[in-house]
Amino acid sequence: MPEAIDALDGEEEARRIAAAQRGDLAAFNWLVLRYQTRVYNLCYRMLSDPDAAADATQEAFLSAYKAIERFRGEQFRAWLLRIATNGCLDVLRSRKRKPTQSLDAWVGSDGEELGEPLPIADLDPSIDPEAQTLRAELVATVQRGLDTLHDDQRIALILVDVQGLSYEEAAIVSSANLGTMKSRINRARARMRDYLRERGIVPSVGELSSQGERSNSDK
Amino acid sequence: MSRRFDNAGAGGTHVRDELSAYMDNALSDSERARVRAHIESCLDCRADYIELRATRQLMRDMPTISPPRAFTIRPEMVAPRTGFWQGLLSRRLSPALASGSALAFALLVLVLVGSYSSGRPSSASVALPQNFAPAAGPMAGETSVARNAAPSNESSPDGDQAALPTAAMARPAQPANPPAVQSSGTPLAGATTTAGAIDALAPPAQLPSKLAAPTPAAGAGVGASNIGSPTTTSLQNRPTGDADRSTQGYNPSENRVSDNSSPLLPALEMTLALLGVALAVGAVLARRRGE
Numbered sequence: 001m002p003e004a005i006d007a008l009d010g011e012e013e014a015r016r017i018a019a020a021q022r023g024d025l026a027a028f029n030w031l032v033l034r035y036q037t038r039v040y041n042l043c044y045r046m047l048s049d050p051d052a053a054a055d056a057t058q059e060a061f062l063s064a065y066k067a068i069e070r071f072r073g074e075q076f077r078a079w080l081l082r083i084a085t086n087g088c089l090d091v092l093r094s095r096k097r098k099p100t101q102s103l104d105a106w107v108g109s110d111g112e113e114l115g116e117p118l119p120i121a122d123l124d125p126s127i128d129p130e131a132q133t134l135r136a137e138l139v140a141t142v143q144r145g146l147d148t149l150h151d152d153q154r155i156a157l158i159l160v161d162v163q164g165l166s167y168e169e170a171a172i173v174s175s176a177n178l179g180t181m182k183s184r185i186n187r188a189r190a191r192m193r194d195y196l197r198e199r200g201i202v203p204s205v206g207e208l209s210s211q212g213e214r215s216n217s218d219k
Numbered sequence: 220m221s222r223r224f225d226n227a228g229a230g231g232t233h234v235r236d237e238l239s240a241y242m243d244n245a246l247s248d249s250e251r252a253r254v255r256a257h258i259e260s261c262l263d264c265r266a267d268y269i270e271l272r273a274t275r276q277l278m279r280d281m282p283t284i285s286p287p288r289a290f291t292i293r294p295e296m297v298a299p300r301t302g303f304w305q306g307l308l309s310r311r312l313s314p315a316l317a318s319g320s321a322l323a324f325a326l327l328v329l330v331l332v333g334s335y336s337s338g339r340p341s342s343a344s345v346a347l348p349q350n351f352a353p354a355a356g357p358m359a360g361e362t363s364v365a366r367n368a369a370p371s372n373e374s375s376p377d378g379d380q381a382a383l384p385t386a387a388m389a390r391p392a393q394p395a396n397p398p399a400v401q402s403s404g405t406p407l408a409g410a411t412t413t414a415g416a417i418d419a420l421a422p423p424a425q426l427p428s429k430l431a432a433p434t435p436a437a438g439a440g441v442g443a444s445n446i447g448s449p450t451t452t453s454l455q456n457r458p459t460g461d462a463d464r465s466t467q468g469y470n471p472s473e474n475r476v477s478d479n480s481s482p483l484l485p486a487l488e489m490t491l492a493l494l495g496v497a498l499a500v501g502a503v504l505a506r507r508r509g510e
Contacts, residue, residue: 029291040286054287061290065297142277160243161278167245186239193274202273205266 017076020068028068032061035077038163039084045158046088048143056091060084078172085155085173092151138201145195152176153188160185231257238268242275320498327488327495334484 013034019027039060044053060083071079146154152174159170160181171181196202234254240246241254258265 025292025294025297032291033289036286036290037283040290041284044284045281050284050287054290057286058290061292062296065292138277139281142281146278157278161275162281164279167240167243182240182245183236185243186236189239189271189274192278193270196274196277197270201277202270205269 013076014074017068017071020065021071025065028065031076031080035080036061038077039080042081042084042158042163043088045143045146045162046085046154047091048147052091056084056087060087063087075169075172078169081159081173082175089151141199141201142192142196145192148195149188149191153184153191156181156184157188157192161189233261234258234264235267238264238271239275242268242272316498317502320495320502324495324499327491330491331488334488 013031016027016030020031036057040053040057043056043060044050047053047056060080063083064080067083073079146157149157155174156170159165159173160167165173167178167181167185170185171178174181176184193202197204231253234241234257237246237250237254238258241251244251246254258268
């Protein structure tokens with residue numbers, strides 16, 4: 001993602017953070033522009049809803065601005081992502097309490113899953129439409145798989161697999177220790193694997209090599 | 220998960236739990252070597268490994284979505300709050316406000332319990348009308364106020380003084396009053412500053428063992444006050460409950476004492492109660508809005 005940090009960038013960021021802590025809004029907005037794609041994508045994968053993701057992103061930056069005086073240390077990105085994930089968790093909790101249109105919109109009245117109604121911005125326009133459709137369906141299925149995970153596991157997978165964070169940084173974001181993060185990743189990936197294998201997206205390697213004699217008991 | 224191949228013995232114990240960390244290079248050198256050795260010999264774990272890697276790849280391939288707009292902060296978004304109440308009800312503050320008002324409300328209840336257990340009939344006497352319905356009910360209906368009745372009350376001054384310790388002993392046992400009784404008493408206290416505070420101390424009636432005794436006394440007190448001053452009676456009586464009436468007239472001396480000390484208290488308590496309720500409602504509303 002765009003904010004890949006080299007040493008110079010790190011210094012620049014530290015300066016902007018310090019300025020923002022003194023109330024410099026322009027300096028803070030520099031940070032917003034630097035991280036908004038990452039924060040938006042995190043919220044998007046967490047909430048699987050573009051509008052809710054935009055709201056959560058704005059809310060996260062607002063909260064960060066109000067709290068930046070209290071920011072200490074050098075892990076600004078992890079701090080910011082923690083604010084964003086906490087905001088998303090709030091949204092998910094209130095959705096569970098009063099399930100409304102935003103959830104139902106993706107699921108038909110009879111529970112039938114609808115396709116992901118999202119613009120896939122980064123699709124390569126040179127590939128043919130059919131492949132593009134297939135790709136969009138694949139992405140939608142992976143997203144629905146993410147949606148089936150427990151919140152903690154979903155956060156872990158989004159941070160590590162989708163966003164490419166290290167276990168260490170993901171652990172900081174989630175206020176968890178490293179061992180917890182490792183086992184979350186492992187369990188989350190296993191669940192995703194099961195989900196995707198049931199839909200024929202991940203080949204069942206064991207089944208192939210055992211000539212289809214695998215028992216069905218793990219479904 | 221089913222065991223697809225049961226040849227764990229070949230490469231030591233299965234490494235299923237370490238596969239993710241292994242593929243993410245999050246294992247120590249020795250752990251990594253052990254996992255590698257195992258999956259080279261264990262088809263089961265190797266199949267798992269391949270599947271998990273494919274899964275990870277699918278998630279890594281999730282496209283990055285371009286943000287629909289810039290999320291930069293505009294000055295008006297973080298401008299100082301426009302008003303005190305808006306600030307109070309803002310989402311940030313509402314949890315603090317809610318707990319604060321809950322605390323205030325709890326304190327208020329404590330204050331009420333404290334003041335009424337020494338200034339008002341307790342649940343025992345509030346319950347009286349039900350037990351006494353046939354006897355006290357009709358009489359209370361026509362009647363009766365303490366202060367005027369006092370001089371002609373049957374009980375002698377000595378009797379009153381003798382009753383005092385009893386009352387004092389009875390009171391400590393009463394904080395167990397259900398709060399509902401206390402709070403339902405609040406409006407009464409606010410409405411009738413004196414009557415509410417006066418009618419309280421009726422030691423004999425408060426002790427269930429003495430339930431039988433007060434009845435004649437109540438009758439006498441009631442009768443006397445009827446004669447004494449019917450007008451004041453009806454005025455002061457209106458807001459108080461049957462229980463209050465049935466127990467009035469016992470302790471004129473004590474009545475006077477509470478008379479002096481309490482006129483402001485009920486009004487104050489009423490104000491506090493209203494404030495507490497308002498704060499609590501406000502906090503709840505703010506929370507709802509925040510969701």
